[in-house]
Amino acid sequence: xxxxxxxxxxxxxxxxxxxxxxxxxxxxxxxxxxxxxxxxxxxxxxxxxxxxxxxxxxxxxxxxxxxxxxxxxxxxxxxxxxxxxxxxxxxxxxxxxxxxxxxxxxxxxxxxxxxxxxxxxxxxxxxxxxxxxxxxxxxxxxxxxxxxxxxxxxxxxxxxxxxxxxxxxxxxxxxxxxxxxxxxxxxxxxxxxxxxxxxxxxxxxxxxxxxxxxxxxxxxxxxxxxxxxxxxxxxxxxxxxxxxxxxxxxxxxxxxxxxxxxxxxxxxxxxxxxxxxxxxxxxx
Amino acid sequence: xxxxxxxxxxxxxxxxxxxxxxxxxxxxxxxxxxxxxxxxxxxxxxxxxxxxxxxxxxxxxxxxxxxxxxxxxxxxxxxxxxxxxxxxxxxxxxxxxxxxxxxxxxxxxxxxxxxxxxxxxxxxxxxxxxxxxxxxxxxxxxxxxxxxxxxxxxxxxxxxxxxxxxxxxxxxxxxxxxxxxxxxxxxxxxxxxxxxxxxxxxxxxxxxxxxxxxxxxxxxxxxxxxxxxxxxxxxxxxxxxxxxxxxxxxxxxxxxxxxxxxxxxxxxxxxxxxxxxxxxxxxxxxxxxxxxxxxxxxxxxxxxxxxxxxxxxxxxxxxxxxx
Amino acid sequence: xxxxxxxxxxxxxxxxxxxxxxxxxxxxxxxxxxxxxxxxxxxxxxxxxxxxxxxxxxxxxxxxxxxxxxxxxxxxxxxxxxxxxxxxxxxxxxxxxxxxxxxxxxxxxxxxxxxxxxxxxxxxxxxxxxxxxxxxxxxxxxxxxxxxxxxxxxxxxxxxxxxxxxxxxxxxxxxxxxxxxxxxxxxxxxxxxxxxxxxxxxxxxxxxxxxxxxxxxxxxxxxxxxxxxxxxxxxxxxxxxxxxxxxxxxxxxxxxxxxxxxxxxxxxxxxxxxxxxxxxxxxxxxxxxxxxxxxxxxxxxxxxxxxxxxxxxxxxxxxxxxxxxxxxxxxxxxxxxxxxxxxxx
Numbered sequence: 001x002x003x004x005x006x007x008x009x010x011x012x013x014x015x016x017x018x019x020x021x022x023x024x025x026x027x028x029x030x031x032x033x034x035x036x037x038x039x040x041x042x043x044x045x046x047x048x049x050x051x052x053x054x055x056x057x058x059x060x061x062x063x064x065x066x067x068x069x070x071x072x073x074x075x076x077x078x079x080x081x082x083x084x085x086x087x088x089x090x091x092x093x094x095x096x097x098x099x100x101x102x103x104x105x106x107x108x109x110x111x112x113x114x115x116x117x118x119x120x121x122x123x124x125x126x127x128x129x130x131x132x133x134x135x136x137x138x139x140x141x142x143x144x145x146x147x148x149x150x151x152x153x154x155x156x157x158x159x160x161x162x163x164x165x166x167x168x169x170x171x172x173x174x175x176x177x178x179x180x181x182x183x184x185x186x187x188x189x190x191x192x193x194x195x196x197x198x199x200x201x202x203x204x205x206x207x208x209x210x211x212x213x214x215x216x217x218x219x220x221x222x223x224x225x226x227x228x229x230x231x232x233x234x235x236x237x238x239x240x241x242x243x244x245x246x247x248x249x250x251x252x253x254x255x256x257x258x259x260x261x262x263x264x265x266x267x268x269x270x271x272x273x274x275x276x277x278x279x280x281x282x283x284x
Numbered sequence: 285x286x287x288x289x290x291x292x293x294x295x296x297x298x299x300x301x302x303x304x305x306x307x308x309x310x311x312x313x314x315x316x317x318x319x320x321x322x323x324x325x326x327x328x329x330x331x332x333x334x335x336x337x338x339x340x341x342x343x344x345x346x347x348x349x350x351x352x353x354x355x356x357x358x359x360x361x362x363x364x365x366x367x368x369x370x371x372x373x374x375x376x377x378x379x380x381x382x383x384x385x386x387x388x389x390x391x392x393x394x395x396x397x398x399x400x401x402x403x404x405x406x407x408x409x410x411x412x413x414x415x416x417x418x419x420x421x422x423x424x425x426x427x428x429x430x431x432x433x434x435x436x437x438x439x440x441x442x443x444x445x446x447x448x449x450x451x452x453x454x455x456x457x458x459x460x461x462x463x464x465x466x467x468x469x470x471x472x473x474x475x476x477x478x479x480x481x482x483x484x485x486x487x488x489x490x491x492x493x494x495x496x497x498x499x500x501x502x503x504x505x506x507x508x509x510x511x512x513x514x515x516x517x518x519x520x521x522x523x524x525x526x527x528x529x530x531x532x533x534x535x536x537x538x539x540x541x542x543x544x545x546x547x548x549x550x551x552x553x554x555x556x557x558x559x560x561x562x563x564x565x566x567x568x569x570x571x572x573x574x575x576x577x578x579x580x581x582x583x584x585x586x587x588x589x590x591x592x593x594x595x596x597x598x599x600x601x602x603x604x605x606x607x
Numbered sequence: 608x609x610x611x612x613x614x615x616x617x618x619x620x621x622x623x624x625x626x627x628x629x630x631x632x633x634x635x636x637x638x639x640x641x642x643x644x645x646x647x648x649x650x651x652x653x654x655x656x657x658x659x660x661x662x663x664x665x666x667x668x669x670x671x672x673x674x675x676x677x678x679x680x681x682x683x684x685x686x687x688x689x690x691x692x693x694x695x696x697x698x699x700x701x702x703x704x705x706x707x708x709x710x711x712x713x714x715x716x717x718x719x720x721x722x723x724x725x726x727x728x729x730x731x732x733x734x735x736x737x738x739x740x741x742x743x744x745x746x747x748x749x750x751x752x753x754x755x756x757x758x759x760x761x762x763x764x765x766x767x768x769x770x771x772x773x774x775x776x777x778x779x780x781x782x783x784x785x786x787x788x789x790x791x792x793x794x795x796x797x798x799x800x801x802x803x804x805x806x807x808x809x810x811x812x813x814x815x816x817x818x819x820x821x822x823x824x825x826x827x828x829x830x831x832x833x834x835x836x837x838x839x840x841x842x843x844x845x846x847x848x849x850x851x852x853x854x855x856x857x858x859x860x861x862x863x864x865x866x867x868x869x870x871x872x873x874x875x876x877x878x879x880x881x882x883x884x885x886x887x888x889x890x891x892x893x894x895x896x897x898x899x900x901x902x903x904x905x906x907x908x909x910x911x912x913x914x915x916x917x918x919x920x921x922x923x924x925x926x927x928x929x930x931x932x933x934x935x936x937x938x939x940x941x942x943x944x945x946x947x948x949x950x951x952x
Contacts, residue, residue: 023404059446125302127541129299130582139487225430225549241428241434245430245434
């Protein structure tokens with residue numbers, strides 16, 4: 001019996017029947033493709049400023065469906081390139097968060113006792129810190145950081161919740177019968193944890209990660225909007241909106257379209273996450 | 285109840301200590317002096333810089349600096365703000381009330397709105413109203429707060445100039461208004477930032493509350509209530525709602541950090557002179573004492589929020605009262 | 608059968624739609640409860656007895672549905688044709704229910720006094736003070752000491768037996784004509800069980816209501832009921848006066864239940880169990896539904912669904928043994944025991 005095939009194959013069958021989930025997944029695929037293929041399919045070069053006087057801040061038109069910005073750059077092109085950064089940062093930092101969170105939670109849940117209590121107290125404390133303030137402080141202290149450092153910071157501040165989820169599952173499972181059976185057969189602690197406990201504990205983590213991507217997209221956008229996340233000349237949805245906010249009265253489209261891109265992304269990930277959770281729910 | 289409060293107070297101390305430690309670590313891990321911006325200019329002579337470093341204990345061993353830092357946080361001594369040229373505590377004192385007004389307004393409105401929406405949805409579960417409003421709530425729930433703020437600003441301050449663009453009061457006319465006029469002026473300035481936060485927060489509350497109500501609707505005691513001959517409305521309002529409020533209050537406690545983070549960003553959009561604006565401008569000016577102080581005050585507010593949530597939760601649920 | 612019954616359930620069919628197709632949880636059940644009478648409704652879990660109870664109160668919701676040709680007559684009035692608003696006047700007023708698990712049946716965040724008072728508020732339109740006084744009176748009636756104090760307490764502060772007394776008090780506020788008790792003692796300690804049954808008998812004597820006692824425990828029925836209806840796989844399989852049933856059970860399922868019943872002073876060290884399990888309600892077997900677990904089953908049982916045969920006065924049984932009684936002398940190993948698998952799995 002494989003520990004994961006059961007719930008996952010059932011979930012997949014349920015998801016295939018769930019029209020909302022399919023729509024959400026399709027939206028994500030389209031957004032991801034638009035971002036990945038931006039160099040091939042974007043209508044203009046990413047930072048082209050064809051005519052900074054005559055073509056600045058033009059409203060949406062056939063040639064520029066999302067209009068142009070104050071430097072005469074095509075907003076659609078910038079939103080596509082911005083998607084590469086926004087989605088890439090979100091996916092990588094979530095990957096980092098769930099790796100750290102899973103490792104930490106698994107160890108805490110498996111060792112138990114006072115070590116576990118101390119580890120989880122620390123998590124309680126860290127969860128009580130407003131993440132935005134922590135990131136503000138860190139990013140302010142470090143000054144201009146590159147994308148890798150930004151991903152690192154987002155990842156390092158995003159794993160507390162995951163570790164809690166994993167700890168709960170591992171606690172329940174590692175005291176469970178099949179873990180005992182594996183131990184009785186002479187498997188080492190690490191092996192029991194890695195081969196038997198973790199695969200079953202990961203279900204809620206996958207759901208949380210899916211829901212979390214939306215959160216990180218918003219968080220990165222907020223930081224970029226505040227001028228301390230992704231910085232120009234790199235475009236991200238957040239810093240395009242930041243530039244648009246300065247033109248809000250004369251060029252609403254600059255802030256509107258990247259915002260809609262964020263909105264569609266986050267809604268899609270939230271819907272997919274909800275659908276995944278329902279599909280994986282053994283009670284249904 | 286008393287035991288609960290004692291435990292929470294102890295936890296609060298731990299949280300603030302952890303935050304103070306993290307802040308200290310960040311400052312000392314960061315490249316350059318904590319006073320980099322103020323001192324790293326060519327006009328400041330090395331002697332002056334050394335004097336400053338000595339005055340702030342930066343030439344001491346790290347452990348000693350840490351102990352002093354924790355001690356000063358414990359005493360509530362938050363240092364001197366270079367950018368404002370006044371004590372950090374003073375700068376905080378003038379910003380905090382504005383943040384509290386904004387957050388308090390948004391919190392009260394969204395609890396009322398969120399719960400009302402959820403009750404309506406649960407009462408008509410599966411109907412067009414339920415599904416339509418769920419979709420709408422999801423959209424608001426998924427919005428970045430700064431973008432929603434910008435869009436509201438665009439709609440109701442620029443296109444339809446109903447509300448002012450920024451600030452707490454009209455910078456020129458407020459002085460000349462009567463009491464009522466001043467009140468209206470404040471409300472008009474509060475409207476858009478509070479609306480931004482309220483829309484987002486009430487969406488989160490409604491989503492959670494709806495799920496909680498539907499959960500309770502499956503509980504045995506709601507069946508008992510129906511077997512007593514209560515109408516669906518009475519079952520929902522008198523039994524289900526009251527039972528599900530506890531989890532919503534807990535959620536609010538857990539959401540408090542996110543709410544504070546949201547307030548920080550919304551304040552920036554509307555130039556609302558609260559903690560968020562203070563923090564972002566302190567960052568822009570690399571005013572580290574002020575930045576660290578806002579982080580610590582944020583942590584204290586978070587802890588206070590979760591303690592309040594616990595106390596309210598215990599009031600709503602007698603089982604917690606005896607815990 | 609009673610001439611002018613208080614409750615007359617006729618051909619009750621309650622179906623749930625599930626992923627595996629419609630589940631006929633209650634499939635053509637008929638029985639009556641006379642005025643002032645206690646009827647035991649007996650069967651294993653999954654046989655449909657609780658769904659029958661919920662159907663009488665029309666508390667089947669979501670995926671469940673009571674079929675059109677069912678009738679539930681209370682004092683001659685068909686509850687199934689009442690508008691929902693009138694049905695609410697019946698619930699908690701003419702028909703009240705007590706539950707298996709008193710802790711989960713009570714609202715954890717409402718004082719027990721308020722929960723009892725609520726019934727008087729709804730049905731008697733009592734004022735707050737009147738309703739509270741009524742609650743205290745009911746708590747005293749069900750034998751709770753210091754009722755004024757207890758009325759202000761919450762369910763988690765009471766013992767299991769006291770909670771069940773509260774549930775009973777709540778059910779008795781309006782002096783209902785019919786009290787449905789769904790496994791009222793199952794969740795309680797043995798010593799408390801007897802007290803609760805005693806209390807039910809006592810309030811019945813005082814208020815004269817009828818009781819439909821749902822249980823899997825024939826011992827409970829023996830002590831309290833005058834007539835027993837045995838259910839299996841969504842159907843009534845046997846009905847008889849209690850003495851006759853214990854003296855002369857006809858249906859092999861009833862026999863099995865009797866053998867599974869612990870006897871006071873009994874010498875058996877191990878209780879007999881019925882092999883196999885109740886089949887799934889989405890897939891009742893053809894012919895006799897008990898066939899695979901039955902030690903007497905023969906070819907007729909597979910071919911023909913048995914009707915309710917008249918065995919004696921007020922005694923019916925859904926078993927073909929009624930026409931070939933000599934087969935009772937030659938039991939065999941049931942299919943379910945021989946294959947070692949539960950029939951419904």
